[in-house]
Amino acid sequence: MPWPDYRSGSIVNLMASLVEGLGGGPTGYVPLPALPVAEVAEYRQVVLLVVDGLGCEFLAHQDRRSGLRERAQLTSVFPSTTATAVTAFLTGLAPQQHGLTGWHMYFRELGAVLAVLPGIPRYGGVPLRQAGVDCARLFGHVPLSDRLKVACSMVIPRRIAHSDFNLAHQGQADLRPFDTQEDFFQAIAWIVRQGHGRRFVYGYWPDLDRISHEAGAYGPEARGHFAAWEAGLDGLLRRIKGTGTLIVLTADHGFIDTAPDRTLLLDQHPVLAECLALPLCGEARVAYCYVRPGRQEAFESYVLSALGAYAELWPSGQLIERGAFGLGPVHPRLAERVGDYVLVMKDNYILKDWLPGERRFQPIGVHGGLSEAEMRVPLMVAVA
Structure with a gap:
């Protein structure tokens, strides 16, 4: 049962390396030894790709073709779920500091249980913004883009790009919504090739998580989806070759199947x-x-x-x-x-x-717990 290794081996430590390497100062967590701050600082542009649901156990069963190779295995946060982990990616903080603890959360200050990411009461209704609640003030987070000393872009699925949660964490970042896999990689390639000066790009891919919930984490649908996504990633690496870009790929959590x-x-x-x-x-x-x-x-x-x-x-x-x-x-x-x-x-x-x-x-497919499959996520790195 792997508890999060916040001392040297979690996604929070990865974010400490990226934040410090991009001029954002200490996060309160030790940078990740597998990706030193000095290495991050060498590159003009850094792209962080987060593949929702891509656990190490799933990855070990794939026929890998990408130019990215696994450098280390990291732990997720607790619980090992998107609401807590993506908030760590977007703030550089662990749940202990950012305070978002799962999909359904009781907010005493609102007197309600919310589904945090869509920002609606669990029983249904309108999102918080429509109800007059300022999510940025409710969460109280400093977005990562407001900490970094470089230009920032966020490549986010269009259906959630303007959600209350996402807007509360956008900060000064340039927002690039996408609809398809081709749009996703094309947007990242365009940002990297057009950029002048240092830049950080955050790209979030959600569909492996959706497929794993619906069809299982280790079935043909999930395997086929990831193979196609990885082929798109290879295309991205070819398109941005020679741009001095560090590509970092990881995940928020892995999966197990239930019944x-x-x-x-x-x-x-x-x-x-x-x-x-x-x-x-x-x-x-x-x-x-x-x-x-x-x-x-x-x-x-x-x-x-x-x-x-x-x-x-x-x-x-x-x-x-x-x-x-x-x-x-x-x-x-x-x-x-x-x-x-x-x-x-x-x-x-x-x-x-x-x-x-x-x-x-x-x-x-489910996640959130402390099994190896849920907690272990990869760190993969490539240079373009």
Whole structure:
């Protein structure tokens, strides 16, 4: 069970190398030994490609053709999920500092459980901006582009490019929405070839994650998709050859596959549900539990007796103390955003609850937990 290695081997340490190498100063985390600051500083342009869901275990089973080779294996953050990890890429901080702890989060200051990335209440409704909430102030983050001493560009899928979350993290970066894989690589090539002076380009590719959720992380759909994407990457490397560009590829998390018989439904555990003051938050692999006053003993007893084979029970404060979310200063709202207890699911089990009106579905690929497949992501590097 690999916990995040925030001391020298996580995606947060990778960001420390990139931020310092691009003139942004210390992040509070040690730069990654596998990509020294001095190496980053040598290059006129740096391109960070984040492939959502590209874990080391998946990569090990692929017939690789790209000019990028794996330099190191990194750990993701905790939980190993997009909301926490992409925020680390866009701020240079671990969840302990940035305070975004999963797909579903309880924001006490709003009195609501939100789906963080689309920025809507879990029960549905309009995005936060339409409701009059300033997401930049709500999150309180300094975007990476506002820290760096170089020009910045973000290449983001058009369907999410102008989301509340993305706009809150855009800062001074030039935004380049795209629709297709060809658009994605073409946009990056154009930015690199047109650039004058130093530049940082962040490119986010989402579709491997979507396919892995829907069709499984190790099936033909995911393999075929990545093979086609990697062919596009080779084309990018040819188009930008000679531009003095450092290409860095990594991911936010990996995947495991689950199954219906590994899915625990909260409505099949009424004793557990009766102990909760809020819907489950976090992830299906890492559930934050807000327990009603006076029900702590009953909650612990039920989890240990009925769910002990499927989940590890952690008081949330213990996870903060052991550094699961990061090192150093703690976000002032972190404790209230991870509940009273955390259920970390074992093997490939997941725990789900459903609000009235939510569409019930059974995912195949899942992430968020502490398995090797979910936590280990690659660091690949090439020079153009």
